[in-house]
Amino acid sequence: MAEVQTVSRRVFWLVPLALLPLPLLLNPYQLFVAELVLMYVPVGVGFNVVVGNLGLFAFSNVAYFGIGAYVSGILMARFGLPWWLSVLPAGLAGALAGLITSIPALRGVRLFYLAIMTLAFGELMRWVYIRWEPLTGGSMGMSVPEPTLFGWPLDGARKFYVLLALAVAVVTTTDRLLASRFGRAFMAIRGNEIAAAAMGIPTGRFIVAGFAWGGFVVSIGGTMYAALIGHLSPDSFNLTELVLEFAIIMVGGLGSLLGSVLGAALLTTLPQFFMSLPGSEELAFGLLIILVILFLPRGLASLLAQLHPIFQDRYLRE
Amino acid sequence: MLPQLLVSGVANGMLYALIALSMTLVYRATTVLNFGHGDMAMAGAYAGLVFLGFGLPFVVAVPLALLLLFVLGFLVQRFLLRRIMQGPHLALATMALAVGYALRGVARLRWGNQVLNLPRPYPAGAFSIGSVVITTDAVVMCGSVLVLLGVLLLLFRASPLGRTIRAVFQTERGAALVGINVPLLHGMMWGAGAALGAAGGILLAMVVPLTPDMGEWVLVRGFAAMTLGGFGSLPGAVVGGVLLGVAEEVLGFYLNTVFINITAYVVTILVLMVRPRGLFGRRALIRV
Numbered sequence: 370m371a372e373v374q375t376v377s378r379r380v381f382w383l384v385p386l387a388l389l390p391l392p393l394l395l396n397p398y399q400l401f402v403a404e405l406v407l408m409y410v411p412v413g414v415g416f417n418v419v420v421g422n423l424g425l426f427a428f429s430n431v432a433y434f435g436i437g438a439y440v441s442g443i444l445m446a447r448f449g450l451p452w453w454l455s456v457l458p459a460g461l462a463g464a465l466a467g468l469i470t471s472i473p474a475l476r477g478v479r480l481f482y483l484a485i486m487t488l489a490f491g492e493l494m495r496w497v498y499i500r501w502e503p504l505t506g507g508s509m510g511m512s513v514p515e516p517t518l519f520g521w522p523l524d525g526a527r528k529f530y531v532l533l534a535l536a537v538a539v540v541t542t543t544d545r546l547l548a549s550r551f552g553r554a555f556m557a558i559r560g561n562e563i564a565a566a567a568m569g570i571p572t573g574r575f576i577v578a579g580f581a582w583g584g585f586v587v588s589i590g591g592t593m594y595a596a597l598i599g600h601l602s603p604d605s606f607n608l609t610e611l612v613l614e615f616a617i618i619m620v621g622g623l624g625s626l627l628g629s630v631l632g633a634a635l636l637t638t639l640p641q642f643f644m645s646l647p648g649s650e651e652l653a654f655g656l657l658i659i660l661v662i663l664f665l666p667r668g669l670a671s672l673l674a675q676l677h678p679i680f681q682d683r684y685l686r687e
Numbered sequence: 688m689l690p691q692l693l694v695s696g697v698a699n700g701m702l703y704a705l706i707a708l709s710m711t712l713v714y715r716a717t718t719v720l721n722f723g724h725g726d727m728a729m730a731g732a733y734a735g736l737v738f739l740g741f742g743l744p745f746v747v748a749v750p751l752a753l754l755l756l757f758v759l760g761f762l763v764q765r766f767l768l769r770r771i772m773q774g775p776h777l778a779l780a781t782m783a784l785a786v787g788y789a790l791r792g793v794a795r796l797r798w799g800n801q802v803l804n805l806p807r808p809y810p811a812g813a814f815s816i817g818s819v820v821i822t823t824d825a826v827v828m829c830g831s832v833l834v835l836l837g838v839l840l841l842l843f844r845a846s847p848l849g850r851t852i853r854a855v856f857q858t859e860r861g862a863a864l865v866g867i868n869v870p871l872l873h874g875m876m877w878g879a880g881a882a883l884g885a886a887g888g889i890l891l892a893m894v895v896p897l898t899p900d901m902g903e904w905v906l907v908r909g910f911a912a913m914t915l916g917g918f919g920s921l922p923g924a925v926v927g928g929v930l931l932g933v934a935e936e937v938l939g940f941y942l943n944t945v946f947i948n949i950t951a952y953v954v955t956i957l958v959l960m961v962r963p964r965g966l967f968g969r970r971a972l973i974r975v
Contacts, residue, residue, distance in 0.1 A: 488907075492907065662785070
């Protein structure tokens with residue numbers, strides 16, 4: 370039984386393979402949107418590890434995202450590092466931010482208290498970008514040099530493949546993490562933290578690990594932002610961005626890796642149709658989230674799970 | 688300089704107090720933290736603008752706007768939240784957030800990002816007592832909030848409705864057992880919270896520009912005031928709001944102007960780290 374499962378899940382490798390010809394098929398604008406989707410995959414995956422798998426209301430995701438983007442951008446623009454060398458430092462900075470934001474959770478701050486506090490942290494970071502002008506360019510933002518990979522300019526199809534590789538790496542490593550004892554501990558903590566601790570699970574350590582991994586992964590998304598957008602401004606990392614990221618995991622499916630990917634794909638492409646009418650995007654997102662909560666509380670992933678058992682999530686049990 | 692800072696700080700703080708109080712009412716009655724509350728305040732201000740646009744006088748337009756928001760809050764509770772009341776906290780909070788987000792979208796669809804103002808029904812001006820300059824805005828702000836607080840206090844302490852509400856605050860099951868229609872009261876409290884928030888939004892839109900994004904600013908300060916005063920405490924919300932307003936002004940002047948913007952965040956984080964129950968809150972119990 371288990372053997373059949375592991376073999377058949379390899380089918381998922383067909384997804385990135387099927388995406389390989391995309392740069393040939395899409396026009397530059399469509400390719401850009403596809404790259405945005407790839408960027409939001411790690412952002413959603415990291416967010417979902419903390420909120421969905423650990424079950425903690427930590428809304429500092431946009432802070433990790435911004436930190437990743439700014440560390441990457443600053444290393445490139447102020448220190449002359451090529452983009453690919455800035456990915457790991459930015460990820461580590463995000464992991465550090467994850468560690469810091471796990472401190473209140475370790476001290477027993479939970480539920481709405483944790484939500485408000487982490488939200489405040491994210492907004493505070495925005496003021497750091499605004500006020501640390503020599504490094505960040507302040508509220509006017511900063512331009513990021515063209516990204517390069519081993520000296521080659523990262524453009525066109527090359528950029529798409531690099532981002533695709535990063536997104537796939539994030540999804541597969543997170544999948545391994547969730548299948549390991551970490552994932553099982555997350556599930557136990559999500560189910561009942563006190564019971565988990567009573568069974569001998571060092572809950573604190575796993576909470577820190579979950580936050581750090583979430584911060585690391587989301588910051589990778591931030592470096593992709595720096596490479597993709599080329600301009601960083603504090604306003605890009607505000608509460609509206611946070612709502613978008615939250616909608617990704619909410620609509621995709623809380624605690625589901627597949628859900629994060631689906632949510633990123635849907636909610637990144639959807640706004641492209643609303644660009645011309647300011648406000649329509651927010652209205653559509655609001656209504657979409659309301660409908661999902663009312664009629665599809667486990668998100669789009671649960672729809673797929675009904676189609677075929679291969680889509681069933683191994684780490685999410687109510 | 689300090690007396691001047693105190694005066695303007697208290698004036699802002701009264702507004703925060705009103706917002707925090709309206710959020711606390713909803714939170715105490717239904718244990719849902721309304722993450723869309725700021726947007727409801729924003730919607731209230733726009734509703735006031737619309738009614739004023741019909742040529743209605745201020746004293747008619749504002750009560751109509753509050754009534755509209757009462758109905759909106761009631762409907763949100765009745766048709767969206769009541770269906771998932773038994774569900775996880777996250778779904779409830781997200782529902783409130785999504786409603787607020789949709790409201791923001793509606794406002795932006797209709798008015799775009801143009802900066803509007805609610806015309807003051809009184810002359811804008813200032814007078815001075817000694818070296819302290821007091822604007823009419825500050826007087827109106829403090830006056831309106833104090834009147835609203837007084838009315839609420841009377842309702843709460845000395846009316847049958849207030850007794851009912853207090854019974855629900857104490858124990859929902861007990862209240863239901865003695866014949867109180869708890870779900871109806873939940874809806875009413877959402878309505879009341881939205882209407883009070885709208886009052887805050889209208890007061891705010893008379894002194895600062897009205898944009899669809901006003902809600903965020905309101906929400907963050909409401910959270911900070913609630914946290915500082917102690918989550919769920921009604922007097923705490925008022926005291927927390929006033930203290931927050933004063934702290935913004937004082938820190939902004941003596942330390943760095945950035946504190947006018949970040950005090951709310953800093954206060955939220957510090958209070959929850961050092962003394963999670965705030966000034967007047969009770970220690971939260973975790974049921975195993």
